[in-house]
Amino acid sequence: MVKPRPKYLNLFQIRLPIPGIVSIMHRVSGGVLFLFIPFLLTLFEMSLESAQTFARFKTVMSHWMFKLIVIGLVWAYLHHLCAGIRHLALDLDYGTELASARASSNLVLVVSIVLTAVAGVLIW
Amino acid sequence: MVKREVVGAHYGLRDWLAQRITAVVMVVYTAVILSVVAGLPRMDYWQWKVLWQTPVVRYATVLVILCLLFHTWIGVRNIFMDYIKDPALRLALYVLTIGALVWYGVWSFRILWSA
Numbered sequence: 456m457v458k459p460r461p462k463y464l465n466l467f468q469i470r471l472p473i474p475g476i477v478s479i480m481h482r483v484s485g486g487v488l489f490l491f492i493p494f495l496l497t498l499f500e501m502s503l504e505s506a507q508t509f510a511r512f513k514t515v516m517s518h519w520m521f522k523l524i525v526i527g528l529v530w531a532y533l534h535h536l537c538a539g540i541r542h543l544a545l546d547l548d549y550g551t552e553l554a555s556a557r558a559s560s561n562l563v564l565v566v567s568i569v570l571t572a573v574a575g576v577l578i579w
Numbered sequence: 580m581v582k583r584e585v586v587g588a589h590y591g592l593r594d595w596l597a598q599r600i601t602a603v604v605m606v607v608y609t610a611v612i613l614s615v616v617a618g619l620p621r622m623d624y625w626q627w628k629v630l631w632q633t634p635v636v637r638y639a640t641v642l643v644i645l646c647l648l649f650h651t652w653i654g655v656r657n658i659f660m661d662y663i664k665d666p667a668l669r670l671a672l673y674v675l676t677i678g679a680l681v682w683y684g685v686w687s688f689r690i691l692w693s694a
Contacts, residue, residue, distance in 0.1 A: 492651075494684050496690065503631060503694040510625040511588045536609065539602050546599065 473560040475500040484531035533567040601646035608643045
């Protein structure tokens, strides 16, 4: 019997395990960071161009909406970074057992959220 | 004469390694630049400007931007490879992505050198 290939899975019926959630968040956060590069470069340019634009940068960054966006991007960056470090560990054969793989996934989620909270307090 | 394989581009291992090396460079840079910014005596325009004018900061940032662009290219290309099944659309997205990344590179160098 020939099985139909390729097999497409319904994403909405799959319950991802924790490492899977961390993995897809790694991908999504990477994509989001890519899309926001122009936004970040605009802010960076504004902060450096002149004393006037630096003042404007501070005004822009005092708006709650920009604070929220930047905090969201900080979270994306930190999650991507922590999950990336986890990947490097896995590549070196650390934490490849099921229990430790789950534990490190939880650690990635917690550490990136805690660090984002710290950054969030500083930004706000 | 160079022997060329017909199937497969054989960039898998090279890109896999590049993704990891660029990642490590960026992690180190992130830690260093954050502690440098945190250690600034004041946070005003002149301090900020002097920081980014410092040659070691400027060239380290250039290196990191190059790493970032290459890392982003590999990552975004992999996303397109996985989800975009139409070859023409995928190729168009590759070209757009490369164009955007080159533009971001030029833009960020201009920011650094006008500081």
